[in-house]
Amino acid sequence: MSVETAPPSTGNWFSRLAHPGQFMVWSGKFVWPLAILTTIVFGFGLWFSLFASPEDYQMGDTVRIMYVHVPNAWLSQAVYGLMAVSALGTLVWRHPMADVSMKAAAPLGAVFTALALYTGSLWGRPTWGTFWEWDGRMTSTLVMLLIYLGIIALWRAFDDQLRAARIVAVFTLVGAINVPIVKFSVDWWGGLHQPSSVLRSGGVSIAPAMLTALLTMVVAFTLLFITLQLVRMRSEVRNRRIAGLKARAARSVR
Amino acid sequence: MSGFVALIGRDLRLAWRSGSDALTLVLFFVMVGVIVPFAVGPDPVLLKTLAPGIVWIAAFLAMLLGLDRLFRDDFDDGTLMAMQHAEAPLALLIAAKVIAHWLLSALPLLIASPVLAMLLAMDVSTFLRTVLSLLLGTPALTALGTIGGAVTVSLRRGGLIAPVLILPLAVPVLIFGVSAIAPAMSVNSATTALLLLGALSLFLLVLAPFAAALALTVSED
Amino acid sequence: MSPVHGTPEDAPPRAIAVAGLGIERGGRTIIADLNFVVPRGEAMLLTGPNGAGKSSLLLALGGFIRPLAGRIDYVGRDAETRPFADVHFIGHRPAIKPRLTARENLQFMAALLGGPVGDVAAALVTVGLSHAADLDAGYLSAGQTRRLALARLLVAPRPFWLLDEPTAALDDEGAGLVARLIDAHLADGGVVIAATHHDLGLAANPESLALVALE
Numbered sequence: 001m002s003v004e005t006a007p008p009s010t011g012n013w014f015s016r017l018a019h020p021g022q023f024m025v026w027s028g029k030f031v032w033p034l035a036i037l038t039t040i041v042f043g044f045g046l047w048f049s050l051f052a053s054p055e056d057y058q059m060g061d062t063v064r065i066m067y068v069h070v071p072n073a074w075l076s077q078a079v080y081g082l083m084a085v086s087a088l089g090t091l092v093w094r095h096p097m098a099d100v101s102m103k104a105a106a107p108l109g110a111v112f113t114a115l116a117l118y119t120g121s122l123w124g125r126p127t128w129g130t131f132w133e134w135d136g137r138m139t140s141t142l143v144m145l146l147i148y149l150g151i152i153a154l155w156r157a158f159d160d161q162l163r164a165a166r167i168v169a170v171f172t173l174v175g176a177i178n179v180p181i182v183k184f185s186v187d188w189w190g191g192l193h194q195p196s197s198v199l200r201s202g203g204v205s206i207a208p209a210m211l212t213a214l215l216t217m218v219v220a221f222t223l224l225f226i227t228l229q230l231v232r233m234r235s236e237v238r239n240r241r242i243a244g245l246k247a248r249a250a251r252s253v254r
Numbered sequence: 255m256s257g258f259v260a261l262i263g264r265d266l267r268l269a270w271r272s273g274s275d276a277l278t279l280v281l282f283f284v285m286v287g288v289i290v291p292f293a294v295g296p297d298p299v300l301l302k303t304l305a306p307g308i309v310w311i312a313a314f315l316a317m318l319l320g321l322d323r324l325f326r327d328d329f330d331d332g333t334l335m336a337m338q339h340a341e342a343p344l345a346l347l348i349a350a351k352v353i354a355h356w357l358l359s360a361l362p363l364l365i366a367s368p369v370l371a372m373l374l375a376m377d378v379s380t381f382l383r384t385v386l387s388l389l390l391g392t393p394a395l396t397a398l399g400t401i402g403g404a405v406t407v408s409l410r411r412g413g414l415i416a417p418v419l420i421l422p423l424a425v426p427v428l429i430f431g432v433s434a435i436a437p438a439m440s441v442n443s444a445t446t447a448l449l450l451l452g453a454l455s456l457f458l459l460v461l462a463p464f465a466a467a468l469a470l471t472v473s474e475d
Numbered sequence: 476m477s478p479v480h481g482t483p484e485d486a487p488p489r490a491i492a493v494a495g496l497g498i499e500r501g502g503r504t505i506i507a508d509l510n511f512v513v514p515r516g517e518a519m520l521l522t523g524p525n526g527a528g529k530s531s532l533l534l535a536l537g538g539f540i541r542p543l544a545g546r547i548d549y550v551g552r553d554a555e556t557r558p559f560a561d562v563h564f565i566g567h568r569p570a571i572k573p574r575l576t577a578r579e580n581l582q583f584m585a586a587l588l589g590g591p592v593g594d595v596a597a598a599l600v601t602v603g604l605s606h607a608a609d610l611d612a613g614y615l616s617a618g619q620t621r622r623l624a625l626a627r628l629l630v631a632p633r634p635f636w637l638l639d640e641p642t643a644a645l646d647d648e649g650a651g652l653v654a655r656l657i658d659a660h661l662a663d664g665g666v667v668i669a670a671t672h673h674d675l676g677l678a679a680n681p682e683s684l685a686l687v688a689l690e
Binding site: 163173 | 401405406408409411415418419421422423425426429430433450454457461465468469472473
C-alpha cells in the first residue's frame with residue numbers, strides 16, 4: 001500500500017491561476033474594472049426598473065420591489081452553489097483558494113438571503129396584507145438563511161482555519177444535499193396549510209419591459225457579488241499571510 | 255463485523271454503567287412537555303391540538319442535548335484513531351455508533367412518551383400514531399445529530415454549535431413527523447407524511463455515517 | 476539504510492519505505508524531503524527536540540495527516556485488507572475507557588481492530604496487569620494505563636508498529652517491558668518505528684533518525 005499524498009500541482013492554466021500568489025496578481029487587475037462595470041449595469045438596471053418599465057395592473061408600483069427581490073433570491077441559491085463547488089475543491093483537491101472562496105462567500109450569501117427575505121416581506125405587506133407568510137418559498141429561504149448563519153458560526157468556532165475549511169466543507173456538502181429536501185418538505189407543508197393562490201397572482205405574463213429590467217438587475221447583482229467575492233478573497237489571502245507572519249515571528253522570538 | 259457488534263456492545267455497556275444519562279434525557283423530555291401547559295394554559299382542547307407538536311419539540315430538544323457525548327470521549331481518548339485503523343471501514347463503525355446512540359437517546363423517549371400523552375390529553379389513537387411517527391422519525395434526528403457531532407468534535411465548545419447547525423436541516427423531520435399525527439390532517443396526508451418520514455430516515459441513515467467519517471478523518475488532521 | 480539481514484529465504488519482503496516525504500502543520504513545513512526504509516526485523520527510533528516533528532511524522536505514517544509531498548509505502552502488507560489494517564499506532568492518547576475493566580478494554584480493542592484475536596489473559600500477564608484484569612480501568616495509574624495500551628500490540632497481531640513515546644509514564648521495569656515487546660516483535664519479522672527521548676535498550680542497536688526543527 002502506498003499512502004496518497006497531495007497531488008502535485010499540474011501545470012495547467014487553472015492551477016496556475018488558482019495559486020494564491022498568482023491569484024493576488026491577476027485578481028488585483030480585475031477589482032476596479034469589475035466595480036465600474038457593476039456600477040454601470042446597476043445604473044441601467046435602476047433606470048429600467050424605476051422609469052422604463054410599466055406598473056403592474058394589480059400591484060401597481062410595488063411590483064418594482066421584484067427587481068431587487070428576485071436577484072437577491074437568485075443569489076441566495078447561487079452563492080450556496082458556489083460554496084458547494086468550493087467545498088468539493090477543498091475536500092477533493094485540497095486547494096487553498098477553494099477554502100478562501102468558501103469562507104469569503106458565506107457572509108455574502110447570508111446577506112443576499114437576508115435581503116431576499118426583507119424585500120420579500122416588504123413586497124408581501126401591500127400584496128398579501130402581511131409582512132410574513134409561512135409560504136413555501138419564504139419559509140425555505142428562511143431556513144437557507146439559518147444554514148448560512150450556522151456555517152458562519154462554524155467558521156468562527158475554529159482557531160485553525162485550515163482544519164476549519166475541511167470541516168466546513170463537509171457540512172456545506174451535507175447542507176447542499178439537504179436543501180432540496182427542505183425545499184420539498186416546506187412546499188408540501190405549505191400546500192397542506194393554505195390553498196394555493198397567494199403567490200400565483202403576479203407573474204402569469206410578464207411585460208417585455210419588465211423582463212428587461214429584471215434581467216438587467218439580475219446581472220447587476222451578480223456582478224456585485226463577483227466583485228465583493230473577489231475583494232473578500234483578496235482580504236482573506238492577506239489575512240492568512242499576516243497570520244503566517246505572526247506565527248513565524250512568534251517562533252523566532254523564543 | 256466483530257468491530258461493529260463490539261462497538262454497539264461497548265457503548266451500551268458504558269451507558270449502563272454510568273447510568274444517569276438516559277434518565278436525564280427522559281427527565282428533560284417529560285419536563286419540556288410539562289412546562290407547556292403552564293405557558294399556554296391547561297385547556298384540554300387546546301392541549302390536544304398542540305400535543306403532537308409539543309411531543310416532537312420535546313423529543314427534538316432532548317436529542318440535541320445528547321449530541322455532544324456521541325464522539326467526544328472517543329475523540330479525546332484516542333479510540334477514534336484506533337477506529338481508523340480497524341479492519342472494518344470507519345463508516346460502518348460509525349453506523350454502529352449511530353445505532354447505539356439511537357438505542358440510548360431515542361428509545362428511552364419512546365418508552366416515556368405515554369407519560370406525555372397522558373399529560374397532554376391525547377387519545378389512544380393519536381398516541382399510537384405519535385409513537386409510530388417518533389419511531390420512524392427519530393432515526394433521522396439521530397443521523398443528523400451524528401453529522402453535527404462529528405463536525406464539531408474537535409471544538410472545545412462544540413456543544414452549542416452542533417444544535418445550531420442541525421436545527422435548520424431537521425425542519426423536514428419536524429414537518430413530516432408532526433403532519434403524521436396532527437389531528438387536523440386527513441388520513442391520506444398523514445399516511446403520506448409517515449412514508450416520507452420513513453424515507454427521510456433511511457436516506458439520512460445512509461448518508462450520515464459517510465459524512466461523519468469524512469468529518470472525523472479531517473478532524474484528526 | 477542498512478541492508479536486509481537475517482531474513483529467511485522464504486519470508487515475504489516487508490518494510491516501511493518513505494520517499495521524498497514533506498509534512499506541513501499549521502502552514503509551516505516541519506519535515507522536508509525525508510527518505511528512509513525500515514526493513515523486516517528492524518526498528519527505527521525517531522529522536523530530536525520537541526517540535527522537530529516526531530509525532531507529526533508518526534501521524535503521517537499512520538495516515539492521520541496527509542503529507543504535502545512524497546510517498547509512504549508499506550511493503551508486503553496484505554492487499555486484501557483495508558489500508559492500515561495491519562498497522563498499529565499507539566500515541567499519547569491510550570484509548571482506554573474508564574468504567575470498563577482492563578480485560579474488557581482489551582477485548583473491545585481486539586474486536587474493534589479486527590483480525591485474529593490473541594490471548595487476552597496471556598497479554599495481561601505479559602504486561603504485568605493480570606492482578607488488575609477485572610478492575611475498572613479508571614483506577615489504573617498512568618503507568619498501568621500505558622501498559623494496558625501496549626497490551627493491544629499482543630492481542631491484535633499486526634506487522635507494522637508505530638509507537639509514539641512508548642515508555643512515557645513507565646518506570647524502568649516498564650521500559651524493560653517495552654524493549655522486550657519490541658525485541659520479540661522484531662525477531663518475529665515485524666517492523667517498528669518509535670519516537671523516543673530515551674535509549675530503549677533494545678537487543679540489537681536500532682537505526683535512529685534525528686529530526687531537527689526546521690525554520
